[in-house]
Every structure is written in structure tokens, then in C-alpha cells.
Amino acid sequence: MTDRGALPPKLYFRIGEVAGLVGVEPHVLRYWEREFRSIRPTKSAKGQRVYSRRDVENLMKVRELLYTEGFTIAGARKQLSGSRSAAPLAGDETAETGVEAAAIVAPEVVPTTDPPSVDGGRAHVSSQLRELRDELQAFLAELGG
Numbered sequence: 001m002t003d004r005g006a007l008p009p010k011l012y013f014r015i016g017e018v019a020g021l022v023g024v025e026p027h028v029l030r031y032w033e034r035e036f037r038s039i040r041p042t043k044s045a046k047g048q049r050v051y052s053r054r055d056v057e058n059l060m061k062v063r064e065l066l067y068t069e070g071f072t073i074a075g076a077r078k079q080l081s082g083s084r085s086a087a088p089l090a091g092d093e094t095a096e097t098g099v100e101a102a103a104i105v106a107p108e109v110v111p112t113t114d115p116p117s118v119d120g121g122r123a124h125v126s127s128q129l130r131e132l133r134d135e136l137q138a139f140l141a142e143l144g145g
Helices: 015-022 026-035 053-068 073-080 093-097 118-144
Strands: 012-014 049-052
Touching (some): 012 015, 015 049, 026 053, 049 053
């Protein structure tokens, strides 16, 4: 993992660069995006995630809280929101194994109230399915090897 002060002198980063800087796999970054409101990368015209320096700094904080200090996702979320009542759990799987237990839980699916338009909806759903497939393949690869 790279020190916060050692970020390259850039304003924006792609997911592969961020994964290397933070020291986690890209699928973990995508999971953390869903869990932490402070991490909101934008999308390029090609649909690729583009992280700001602030996003990268927040991701480094999240990694520190989860992997080094042993917080749970909920505890890290409270810690980042300013609540000091959050504390690491003594028997937390993250602290003992270095594996983020919550990362293996399937993402929550929230149905939308408005159905997607016929022409743009299929492309959007197809894109989401491809992303989900890639995340599952990465997860399975971690389990297998």
C-alpha cells in the first residue's frame, strides 16, 4: 500500500491504478463503493470508473480501518462518518484472518420503481450483468487459488 502523501501528482485515477495504490483487488474497490458513501467515482464516456484523489484517500482510510485496525464494515462506516463510538471487535474475522468476511456476501439487489426504457435498458442490464460476472469470477479465482 502506498502512503497518502505518495500519491502520484494526478487528479484522477483508473480502477487498476487505485487497486495498486490501495493494495486490494479491483472487485474489493467496487464492493467498498457500495458500502461507503464517501467513495463515489465518476464514469468516463467509455463507462470506466474514474476515481478522484479524495476517493483514493478515502479508500486508503477504509483499508486501514478494515485490514489494520480490524474494524467491521459497519464499524469503519461509523468511524469515517465521525462517530468515535465504533471499535474493532475482538473476535472479528477481518482482524484474525486478514480476509474481509463481508466481501463474500452477495450484493443487495434493490429493484427500481421505474422500468428501464426498452432501448437503453437492455444495454444497462447487460452491462450490470457483465460487471457482476467479472466480480464473481474474481471471487471464485480467489477461493480456488
